[in-house]
Amino acid sequence: MNNNNEIAIEVKGVAKTYDKDVEALKGVDFTINKGEVFTLLGPNGAGKTTFIRILCTQLMPSRGDITILGDSVVDDPNAVRENIAMVPQDAMAYSNFTPWDYAYAFCLLRGMDKEKAKRKAEETLKAVLMWDMKDKPCQEMSGGEKKRALIAATIASDAPILVLDEPTSGLDAIGRRNVWSALRDRAAQGKTIILSTHMMDEAEMVSDRLAIIKKGELVTIGSTNEIKKAVPFKYRIIAPEDAIDKTKYTEVTKIGDRAVVYLTSDTEAIQLVSDMLKKGVNAEASPVTLEDAFVRLAGGDIYELNEEDKKEVKVK
Numbered sequence: 001m002n003n004n005n006e007i008a009i010e011v012k013g014v015a016k017t018y019d020k021d022v023e024a025l026k027g028v029d030f031t032i033n034k035g036e037v038f039t040l041l042g043p044n045g046a047g048k049t050t051f052i053r054i055l056c057t058q059l060m061p062s063r064g065d066i067t068i069l070g071d072s073v074v075d076d077p078n079a080v081r082e083n084i085a086m087v088p089q090d091a092m093a094y095s096n097f098t099p100w101d102y103a104y105a106f107c108l109l110r111g112m113d114k115e116k117a118k119r120k121a122e123e124t125l126k127a128v129l130m131w132d133m134k135d136k137p138c139q140e141m142s143g144g145e146k147k148r149a150l151i152a153a154t155i156a157s158d159a160p161i162l163v164l165d166e167p168t169s170g171l172d173a174i175g176r177r178n179v180w181s182a183l184r185d186r187a188a189q190g191k192t193i194i195l196s197t198h199m200m201d202e203a204e205m206v207s208d209r210l211a212i213i214k215k216g217e218l219v220t221i222g223s224t225n226e227i228k229k230a231v232p233f234k235y236r237i238i239a240p241e242d243a244i245d246k247t248k249y250t251e252v253t254k255i256g257d258r259a260v261v262y263l264t265s266d267t268e269a270i271q272l273v274s275d276m277l278k279k280g281v282n283a284e285a286s287p288v289t290l291e292d293a294f295v296r297l298a299g300g301d302i303y304e305l306n307e308e309d310k311k312e313v314k315v316k
């Protein structure tokens with residue numbers, strides 16, 4: 001957890017244009033504090049992996065620069081690399097390596113002596129529940145197990161900056177919690193952690209701050225609570241669409257045969273839930289979520305096929 005707001009990473013006007021004029025990043029500026037878990041959210045193709053690859057010196061920006069613990073990714077990528085360990089989005093574990101091989105080798109590569117490397121490898125393999133499988137070749141493992149082995153190796157490396165591109169996609173709920181716990185622990189030790197995810201519960205659970213990127217531009221940045229303020233309502237109530245009188249509410253989002261009704265007044269929310277119960281249908285009420293804010297900030301309109309004329313009809 002960041003206590004001193006000391007800047008670890010400074011992103012200055014970073015832009016990337018791939019061949020054929022694909023403008024993946026259009027000039028983003030922000031800072032990431034030391035000891036912070038910082039999460040990138042954004043629709044598919046928003047530019048998250050492009051940003052992460054520039055951050056990890058796998059890709060040069062077309063414009064701008066990132067300074068990481070004082071070193072520039074443009075002028076001194078070798079110095080940057082010494083401070084970073086990463087799990088790429090499409091990380092694949094080599095088949096004949098074991099989780100132990102990965103974790104121990106990463107530690108040695110980062111200059112630890114053998115005793116420290118063994119200690120770190122053991123600690124992190126246990127943290128992501130891979131200790132029992134430490135000697136099993138990756139080719140005999142499931143997809144999620146391979147991913148956990150790579151996450152363990154990255155965390156074990158003890159680099160001050162840890163970068164994980166969608167680390168928990170494909171992991172079960174228990175595996176995800178263990179990874180979140182390991183990441184929070186490392187942040188508490190002063191490591192700076194940057195991750196990308198599509199999972200809103202993960203973003204909410206693990207992040208100190210988040211940035212939403214859309215079409216290569218920074219849409220917003222802040223804590224979960226700050227970002228949720230983009231939703232001008234207090235509650236979301238999910239109910240069967242045909243049980244809701246949509247003319248009564250300012251905002252209703254249709255999701256197939258369900259409707260999400262957004263409300264601010266406590267009385268209105270209680271009334272709606274009670275009306276639904278009287279009708280004998282289920283209604284689920286909760287405070288607005290990060291997902292509501294994300295869809296509002298990064299989403300486009302939601303369309304559905306109108307059965308009569310087979311045209312797309314805008315419903316939100």
Ligand SMILES: Nc1ncnc2c1ncn2[C@@H]1O[C@H](COP(=O)(O)OP(=O)(O)OP(=O)(O)O)[C@@H](O)[C@H]1O
Pocket residue numbers: 018019022023024042043044045046047048049050051089
């Ligand atoms: N090597 C490449 N060459 C050309 N275009 C690319 C390349 N890599 C990515 N792009 C394009 O750049 C844009 C941003 O891609 P990027 O991989 O950064 O998105 P992302 O936010 O990580 O998406 P996802 O959530 O799907 O992983 C997309 O339009 C993508 O098609």
Ligand SMILES: [Mg+2]
Pocket residue numbers: 048049050089165
């Ligand atoms: Mg990506």
